[in-house]
Amino acid sequence: EDQVTQSPEALRLQEGESSSLNCSYTVSGLRGLFWYRQDPGKGPEFLFTLYSAGEEKEKERLKATLTKKESFLHITAPKPEDSATYLCAVQYHGGSQGNLIFGKGTKLSVKP
Template sequence: EDQVTQSPEALRLQEGESSSLNCSYTVSGLRGLFWYRQDPGKGPEFLFTLYSAGEEKEKERLKATLTKKESFLHITAPKPEDSATYLCAVQASVDYGQNFVFGPGTRLSVLP
C-alpha cells in the first residue's frame, strides 16, 4: 500500500531562519511527487512536481528535492507569508491508480 509521511508535524521559525521539511514515501513505482501549499480555509495550491531521483525545482524561497525514498522542501530565509500547511503527495506509476496519496502535512509558522 502506498504511504506518505511528513515531518515535522509542525514547525515554528523566526523570519529569515532557513529550514527543511521532509516527505518520506513508500510507493509501488513512483510516477511523480507533488508539493502543495494549503492556507487555512482554502484548497491546496500547487507548488512543484518531481519525477525522478536527483531532480530539483525552485520557486522564490522554496526548493524541492527528490531521492528514491524521500523529498525535501527547503525554505530559505522565510517570511511570515510563507506560513501555511505544506502537503506532499505521490502518484504511483501503475496504470490503475490515478489518484494522489497525500501525507498529513507540515504546519509551518514563520514569526516576524
C-alpha cells in the same frame, strides 16, 4: 500502513531562519511527487512536481528535491507570508492511475 509520511507535523521558525520539511514515501514505481501549499480555509495550491531522483525545482524561497525514498522542501530565509500547511502527495504505478496519495502535512509558522 502510511505510504506517505511528512515530518515534522509542525515547525515554528523565526523570519529568516532557513529549514527543511521532509516527505518520505514507501510506494514503488513513483510516477510523480507533488508539493502543495494550503492556507487556512482554502484548497491546496500546487507548487512543484518532481519525477525522478536527483531532480530539483525552485520557486522564490522554496526548493524541492527528490531521492528514491524521500523529498525535501527547503525554505530559505522564510517570511511570515510563507506560513501555511505544506502537503506532499505521490502518484505511483500500480495505484489507480492519476490518484494522489497525500501525507498529513507540515504546518509551518514563521514569526516576524
